[in-house]
Amino acid sequence: MLEYLFANKNVEKILMYLSLHKKANATELSRSFESALDPIQKTLKKLEEGGLLASFLEGKTRVFQWNPRYPFLKEIQNLAEKAYSFLPPNIQERYFQQKKRKRPRKSGKPL
Amino acid sequence: MSKTDLSKIALKDLACLIYETLKSNGINAILVGGACVSIYSENRYQSYDLDFVTYEELNSIEKALKNLGFKRAGRSFSHVKCPYLIDFVNPPIAIGHEPIRHFEMLSTQAGSLQLLTPTDSVKDRLASYFYWSDEQALEQALLVARSHEIDLKDLKRWAKEEGFLTQLKNFLGQLA
Numbered sequence: 001m002l003e004y005l006f007a008n009k010n011v012e013k014i015l016m017y018l019s020l021h022k023k024a025n026a027t028e029l030s031r032s033f034e035s036a037l038d039p040i041q042k043t044l045k046k047l048e049e050g051g052l053l054a055s056f057l058e059g060k061t062r063v064f065q066w067n068p069r070y071p072f073l074k075e076i077q078n079l080a081e082k083a084y085s086f087l088p089p090n091i092q093e094r095y096f097q098q099k100k101r102k103r104p105r106k107s108g109k110p111l
Numbered sequence: 112m113s114k115t116d117l118s119k120i121a122l123k124d125l126a127c128l129i130y131e132t133l134k135s136n137g138i139n140a141i142l143v144g145g146a147c148v149s150i151y152s153e154n155r156y157q158s159y160d161l162d163f164v165t166y167e168e169l170n171s172i173e174k175a176l177k178n179l180g181f182k183r184a185g186r187s188f189s190h191v192k193c194p195y196l197i198d199f200v201n202p203p204i205a206i207g208h209e210p211i212r213h214f215e216m217l218s219t220q221a222g223s224l225q226l227l228t229p230t231d232s233v234k235d236r237l238a239s240y241f242y243w244s245d246e247q248a249l250e251q252a253l254l255v256a257r258s259h260e261i262d263l264k265d266l267k268r269w270a271k272e273e274g275f276l277t278q279l280k281n282f283l284g285q286l287a
Binding site: 049050051068069071073074 | 185186200201203205207208209210238239242243
């Protein structure tokens with residue numbers, strides 16, 4: 001939908017994913033979108049350089065989230081949310097709504 | 112290649128050198144971020160990042176800074192002998208959700224420099240404190256506010272617009 005605007009299909013997907021999940025790392029996005037890791041990492045870096053996203057290390061994983069200081073954040077978030085709401089339900093479920101384990105899991109247990 | 116010894120250059124002099132070099136190549140840039148705090152606090156806070164904002168293409172900046180011996184990596188430029196990193200932050204020039212249109216112009220022996228006003232430098236640091244709960248940024252805002260006249264009325268208006276009046280009271284309490 002917005003691919004023509006961003007000239008990059010991953011940008012649209014990442015923005016929609018973040019509008020739902022608030023934060024994400026490259027591996028998680030790559031798995032969700034069933035796509036290669038490298039282009040996702042490059043797109044995340046580009047979005048961070050542009051100021052829209054900010055990242056932190058959580059352990060050894062770089063986690064990306066919206067940059068609350070970005071001056072057009074609200075407008076971009078609104079655009080991403082609206083674009084997401086126009087997706088067919090099967091696409092929403094397949095690429096954006098996989099359930100992530102959020103409860104703790106004791107270290108040493110198999111994943 | 113520059114004749115200036117970049118291994119011993121002060122932050123303020125380097126900022127002027129970069130600004131003047133860009134200007135002589137037709138590139139307008141504004142210094143923002145922690146380097147402004149270093150300058151306004153006379154190095155009581157020492158930044159090693161010089162963040163500039165410009166609307167010009169990075170390729171043009173690369174050509175201009177190449178003569179000083181700086182090499183580009185993404186949006187950043189470094190020099191083997193220089194301890195500082197020059198970074199070009201993506202425009203617009205904004206603090207929080209407000210565009211910045213008026214800047215300070217310093218004139219030094221090393222040249223001139225366009226940068227955030229002391230009030231905007233305080234806002235810039237407070238934005239990090241407000242949004243990231245960064246206590247270091249609060250300290251930096253206090254350093255600038257204690258050594259320069261700040262437009263408190265404008266600061267309160269801005270904090271209210273950003274939705275952080277309560278957090279501003281903490282800053283004002285420590286400033287008093």
